Amino acid sequence: MTPHLHKDYVGAKFGMWLFLFTELILFGGLFILYAVYLSRYPAAFIAAGAELDLRFGAANTLILLTSSLFVALSITALRLGKTRQSLWLLAATVASALLFLVNKFFEWSAKIQHGLYPASPELQAREIGETVYFNLYYLTTGLHGLHVLIGAVVIVWVMVFIRQQKVHRDDWVILENAGLYWHLVDLIWIFLFPLYYLVL
Amino acid sequence: MSSESSHIVPYRTFILIWIALLILTGVTISVAQIDLGPLNIWVALSIASCKSALVVAIFMHLKYEQLLFKLALLSALIILAIFIGFTFIDVLYR
Incomplete structure (x- = not known):
């Protein structure tokens, strides 16, 4: 390591926040679509929403909230010099991410087996509002699932950096930014869950 | 650092x-x-x-960050609110 290596902690973190704002606008667009179509087809949205399995949604909410806790704790652990503990907490986060995706796989499989997927004959026979609901459901949860996958890969990458001593108690901004990304994934789910699984 | x-x-x-x-x-x-x-x-x-x-x-930990971060989040949320609000003005009163 070069002794004069310039590090801008605030700049690096602010850059990450700016990126998160673009993600906010991206998912914001999908939430606007949801809001507009909910106001247009309220009855169809309630009928279609009742078909989602609340158990999957609730389980995934618990998994994501807990994984957010793990990431937050891992930053504290690293900064206290407890590198091994920090790595274990990150491993638990990645495990949570995979568990979330396994749940999502079973949830989607069940829906697809019931003929509920975009442009399916079953959905085309139904009211247009229900088709819109399920298209938005697949688009939004699919894009969110992709973020979960990317988040897990980023965390594994940070774990490699920690093992190589490139990220350590005095230089943790990469872990911090990976954590910020992971919390964003959690934040989006916090809104996605009630909107899709709890519409009444 | x-x-x-x-x-x-x-x-x-x-x-x-x-x-x-x-x-x-x-x-x-x-x-x-x-x-x-x-x-x-x-x-x-x-x-x-x-x-x-x-x-x-x-x-x-936004609570522990400097003011710049908080103002940035606030402006992002205002932009999102404008985005949502203007869409609804169009949708509801078209």
């Missing part, structure tokens, strides 16, 4: 926030079982906003 200026959040704080988030999740699921008509969506969104505030303030 400005390590001296940034706060290390204790484990305890994070665990308390996590418990609060779990309780709020329980509340949002329970309330959704009661039919409040159009009010349901607003209750769900309010609880989700409370949960987000906890995640942003503590897990993402």
Whole structure:
């Protein structure tokens, strides 16, 4: 390591926040679509929403909230010099991410087996509002699932950096930014869950 | 590194926030079982906003950041509100 290596902690973190704002606008667009179509087809949205399995949604909410806790704790652990503990907490986060995706796989499989997927004959026979609901459901949860996958890969990458001593108690901004990304994934789910699984 | 200026959040704080988030999740699921008509969506969104505030303030430690970060988030949220608000002006009064 070069002794004069310039590090801008605030700049690096602010850059990450700016990126998160673009993600906010991206998912914001999908939430606007949801809001507009909910106001247009309220009855169809309630009928279609009742078909989602609340158990999957609730389980995934618990998994994501807990994984957010793990990431937050891992930053504290690293900064206290407890590198091994920090790595274990990150491993638990990645495990949570995979568990979330396994749940999502079973949830989607069940829906697809019931003929509920975009442009399916079953959905085309139904009211247009229900088709819109399920298209938005697949688009939004699919894009969110992709973020979960990317988040897990980023965390594994940070774990490699920690093992190589490139990220350590005095230089943790990469872990911090990976954590910020992971919390964003959690934040989006916090809104996605009630909107899709709890519409009444 | 400005390590001296940034706060290390204790484990305890994070665990308390996590418990609060779990309780709020329980509340949002329970309330959704009661039919409040159009009010349901607003209750769900309010609880989700409370949960987000906890995640942003503590897990993402915005609470401990300098003013610049808070103003940046505020302006992003205002832009999002304009985005949503103007869309609805169009949709509802077309």
